[in-house]
Amino acid sequence: HLQLQESGPGLVKPSETLSLTCNVSGDSISSSSYYWGWIRQPPGKGLEWIGSIYYRGSTNYKSSLKSRVTISVDTSRNQFSLKLTSVAAADTAVYYCARHVKGGYSAYPFDYWGQGTLVTVSS
Amino acid sequence: DIQMTQSPSTLSASVGDRVTITCRASQSISTWLAWYQQKPGKAPKLLIYKASSLESGVPSRFSGSGSGTEFTLTISSLQPDDFATYYCQQYSDYSGFGQGTKVEIK
Numbered sequence: 001h002l003q004l005q006e007s008g009p010g011l012v013k014p015s016e017t018l019s020l021t022c023n024v025s026g027d028s029i030s031s032s033s034y035y036w037g038w039i040r041q042p043p044g045k046g047l048e049w050i051g052s053i054y055y056r057g058s059t060n061y062k063s064s065l066k067s068r069v070t071i072s073v074d075t076s077r078n079q080f081s082l083k084l085t086s087v088a089a090a091d092t093a094v095y096y097c098a099r100h101v102k103g104g105y106s107a108y109p110f111d112y113w114g115q116g117t118l119v120t121v122s123s
Numbered sequence: 124d125i126q127m128t129q130s131p132s133t134l135s136a137s138v139g140d141r142v143t144i145t146c147r148a149s150q151s152i153s154t155w156l157a158w159y160q161q162k163p164g165k166a167p168k169l170l171i172y173k174a175s176s177l178e179s180g181v182p183s184r185f186s187g188s189g190s191g192t193e194f195t196l197t198i199s200s201l202q203p204d205d206f207a208t209y210y211c212q213q214y215s216d217y218s219g220f221g222q223g224t225k226v227e228i229k
Contacts, residue, residue: 047167047210049218060217063124096166107218109157113166
């Protein structure tokens with residue numbers, strides 16, 4: 001049974017870098033059929049796809065976040081990570097990691113999700 | 124970027140009601156559309172993909188239709204467990220979500 005679990009600091013200061021890791025258990029992150037993505041949700045608001053990564057390292061990012069986002073994968077640890085630089089209050093959100101079927105550059109529907117982790121940007 | 128607009132933002136309904144939620148895309152996305160259900164404090168749950176395909180394990184009272192720029196999610200007979208917020212997602216061009224529709228108890 002596939003499980004995803006986000007981890008990382010719950011509080012980040014403005015202008016600093018947000019770093020989160022998603023640990024995948026119950027299946028290999030090196031599956032050829034899937035991408036692994038990050039989605040966020042500001043408190044009381046809607047969902048925003050951030051980006052996705054394939055186990056070989058190829059990435060796709062939302063255009064408006066591309067300059068600040070890096071997603072990486074560590075197949076030996078069966079995990080992938082998110083870095084978001086120069087954060088501001090608007091980056092305060094619940095951050096989810098999730099899996100989607102491989103399909104070109106688009107983030108196909110997410111069928112497995114982590115429980116989410118709240119990251120607050122504040123001094 | 125493709126913009127996704129859901130209507131209504133909030134919907135009040137009773138158990139047993141037939142409920143329809145609309146999602147409109149700013150340009151054609153063929154049938155590259157998914158629907159999710161989200162309950163407070165929980166991750167979204169995939170209900171429908173490819174506009175009308177039911178995800179495994181999802182009750183058959185949920186159905187999706189549409190193509191191009193206009194899509195609908197229908198719950199044929201609303202159950203107590205269905206009170207939640209619903210989101211559409213386009214995956215024709217990268218990805219984007221609608222702003223959500225909250226289905227509340229009337």
